[in-house]
Amino acid sequence: MDKGKTIRIYLTDGTVAGIRHAELINWTGQAISCPRNHLSALANWHESTRPGVYFLFGLDDETAQPTVYIGEAENVYVRLQQHIKKEKNFWKEVIFFTNKDENLTKAHIKYLESRLVDIAKIAGRYLVLNSNTPTCSSLPISDKAAMEEFIRNLSVLLGSLGHRVLEPLADFENKPTTSNSTIPANPNLFYIHTKNEKNLATAQRTDEGMVILANSRALIETYSSLSNGNKDLRVALVEKGQLRQEGNYYIFTKDVLLASPSQSASVVLGYSVNGREIWVNVEGKSLKALEEESMKK
Template structure:
């Protein structure tokens, strides 16, 4: 009888109190790294943990409303406890994730390298997250063997974040160096459904186009975007709009702005808000191109 091949990985999630929302530690099988995570109300409790006196890379996360983007601050420290015992926070946040290690093998050079890599990955996912720190981290130059080791560490970090529901990256293994146990290939490409909406009220010519690919969304290059924005436009979508204009990814066309590159989103609402220049539910604004059915109705059918 042929041996059965079992795929998968084991994540150990330990809740440090009776409240299921309390501070948590996260470990992954066959990995010397670990994470400490929780809501802001448990931040002081986290500072009492010995592991956070070591070198670490961390994310401070401000969750978003349905029509906005989450905001993330990426940082590193050789002593997280000392860094935040008395210092002010760089952004308001409602949750945090700190990655460190169990055996003191993570150095300051390692976490500076990791900080730069995570920052660059998030900066390329501008439709999924708004980076709070816009300046590129300095990073560090590592020997070839250390770079390979940190590539594996980074792959495991992203695996843990994705498994815990932080969908900030294109895919769980979106790193230049392969993770030790990559996810198995899908049997078939995900189904793509196309939707459209108008950048201007009741206009049939000023269209934006959104593809639903699996559980994600892609606002397609060539989409027309409202040339104006109202005060109701969510703050982080407004930052994204300003960023796209600054880098010439939105250019004037026919009284609108034309998007010149694809942008991936985790939700249709911030994509719709970007297009219309105002707050938008997304589910009611996008219509399927084949039958004009609203996106919200399509999702309910699923």
């Protein structure tokens, strides 16, 4: 079945840096992205006065980690003005979602807010500033199904506007829970084996890079061949608690996205290495070999 979607984005001032209106063809939802310094211009957008959910995006002042606050409002523009007065200073951009019709009620947006906070926390890409997950409103089964579809479409638009905050780093289907789990036949899973350790680390190859899966292990010793950038990266992962020493190994405490096969393999092994040769699938074929095979087809 064709899962393709068509997105239409209107740039109000002809640049991607200004206010953008985005919609999926044949969907009644809509998104508006607005930089904080253009917020007053939303007064001219009747879409901003509707009930909806919103995302405030920024960076943590100390760690530069992407951060998000997720909220709901019966009038989004009024709520955003309140956030300005309350001096929520971290955010630089807001993206909000409303409906083109009048079918989003207070119960609907409360349900959406609760689910979106929960999904964003599970995805783990951004630091979610909501201290608690809001209470999920009770809806009829048919309305819940409609809101879950709204969330799926919302996530597509949100990603197209530059924020994959709701998307998990790795595909949870057939994902092993520990490094010693039975290896599933997933074509996107790859492994690092050493002379002494089988399945030292497990990673999922994605369009963004290599996601080292939680409970994978890494060697503790760092060798001189490891680049300074990757040395700093290992230190940062330890400081963030994403790498924790247990016995003779570091353990990845959560899924970690790294830019390339070589970077991810070097972080695991503690020395520079060609990741396309080191990462192998369940059949023992390296990434390099698989890429070469695919080019021959």
